[in-house]
Amino acid sequence: MAPRAVAGPEIERLIQLLAKLPGLGPRSARRAALALVKRREQLMEPLSAALARAVETVRVCSECGNVDSCDPCTICTDSKRDASVIVVVEDVSDLWALERAEAVNARYHVLGGTLSALDGIGPEELNIDGLVRRACDPLVTEVIIAVNATVEGQTTAHYLTDQLRDAGVAVSRLAHGVPVGGELDYLDEGTLSAAIRQRRPF
Amino acid sequence: MAPRAVAGPEIERLIQLLAKLPGLGPRSARRAALALVKRREQLMEPLSAALARAVETVRVCSECGNVDSCDPCTICTDSKRDASVIVVVEDVSDLWALERAEAVNARYHVLGGTLSALDGIGPEELNIDGLVRRACDPLVTEVIIAVNATVEGQTTAHYLTDQLRDAGVAVSRLAHGVPVGGELDYLDEGTLSAAIRQRRPF
Numbered sequence: 001m002a003p004r005a006v007a008g009p010e011i012e013r014l015i016q017l018l019a020k021l022p023g024l025g026p027r028s029a030r031r032a033a034l035a036l037v038k039r040r041e042q043l044m045e046p047l048s049a050a051l052a053r054a055v056e057t058v059r060v061c062s063e064c065g066n067v068d069s070c071d072p073c074t075i076c077t078d079s080k081r082d083a084s085v086i087v088v089v090e091d092v093s094d095l096w097a098l099e100r101a102e103a104v105n106a107r108y109h110v111l112g113g114t115l116s117a118l119d120g121i122g123p124e125e126l127n128i129d130g131l132v133r134r135a136c137d138p139l140v141t142e143v144i145i146a147v148n149a150t151v152e153g154q155t156t157a158h159y160l161t162d163q164l165r166d167a168g169v170a171v172s173r174l175a176h177g178v179p180v181g182g183e184l185d186y187l188d189e190g191t192l193s194a195a196i197r198q199r200r201p202f
Numbered sequence: 203m204a205p206r207a208v209a210g211p212e213i214e215r216l217i218q219l220l221a222k223l224p225g226l227g228p229r230s231a232r233r234a235a236l237a238l239v240k241r242r243e244q245l246m247e248p249l250s251a252a253l254a255r256a257v258e259t260v261r262v263c264s265e266c267g268n269v270d271s272c273d274p275c276t277i278c279t280d281s282k283r284d285a286s287v288i289v290v291v292e293d294v295s296d297l298w299a300l301e302r303a304e305a306v307n308a309r310y311h312v313l314g315g316t317l318s319a320l321d322g323i324g325p326e327e328l329n330i331d332g333l334v335r336r337a338c339d340p341l342v343t344e345v346i347i348a349v350n351a352t353v354e355g356q357t358t359a360h361y362l363t364d365q366l367r368d369a370g371v372a373v374s375r376l377a378h379g380v381p382v383g384g385e386l387d388y389l390d391e392g393t394l395s396a397a398i399r400q401r402r403p404f
Contacts, residue, residue, distance in 0.1 A: 008259075008260070023230040024225060030295065057210075068213075069211070069212050070210070
């Protein structure tokens, strides 16, 4: 016997789709759907409009792989940014993190993942050709590889360094060390060793 | 200086609204928005359509307070349900929980909250008049008060019992006891005492 449908088909469909969002399971999707239904004017209608608008406008930048409502994206066309530096990230969420931190005022290049033999992700699955093409532009002088400090990230970084050898750009990577506000007692050996090795004059 | 806009205005708006859903904060709303943008065909477009459809169709049942795409709702018009019993719940989520459990095949009445002097919620804020009116229907013989076992829930239950005195219906409430699958060691004294007091012959 199929489980009894608890709410109408429209609400069930909404719950089913909300449950696919990261961070929401079946139970929290039900809570979210109920919150939407209850706050119709303040939440459901605006969210519906915002989603429809996003479906209509949001696209992937053909230059850097960022998502935006224009192509090339706002960052790629921003003349106030340093066009000589490209920051390579794995994912759009990493780009957003660097932008929130206002860590760098340059352009980005989104790889779309990392090399992973286990998951069958080779160089052709990533946006690497585009990066090499952009790095060959005489305007570009430095590529900062800002991938995650994971094994896959570091493997990808080494591969990229190889690929960029003939592009005539300086290739750099993020510093390893103690996170700002971090306590030594809670840090792993690898981070502590790196922080000592790469110590800076006071 | 205002924080730098990280994504386009359409995505920022989406993030801002997703963050208002229960269970999602600013960070998980960003993750959710990114998942939507990345899974355009499989997720963003269907969710947009489902939300638009829900905005169009979902309404509150004027009879019982349930949410559904028709009024009176599917449960109120379901002729296979026992029309002589009304199960009173605080919220639609409680109705859904009872329906998922297939605990009862009756009709419901959603109060919309509990009496709470602290939050300034009196009887006129709740859907109590509607309950008394429905309970006076000669077809109805029993009202099961299925509110939460909290102080506010129990206060509300006592108030409802008073209000239903002249309606000519039997008023019952949920049993207290050991949850199915529960371990005695982890239960509070109140529950254990109730379970002993209300013990049943084997």
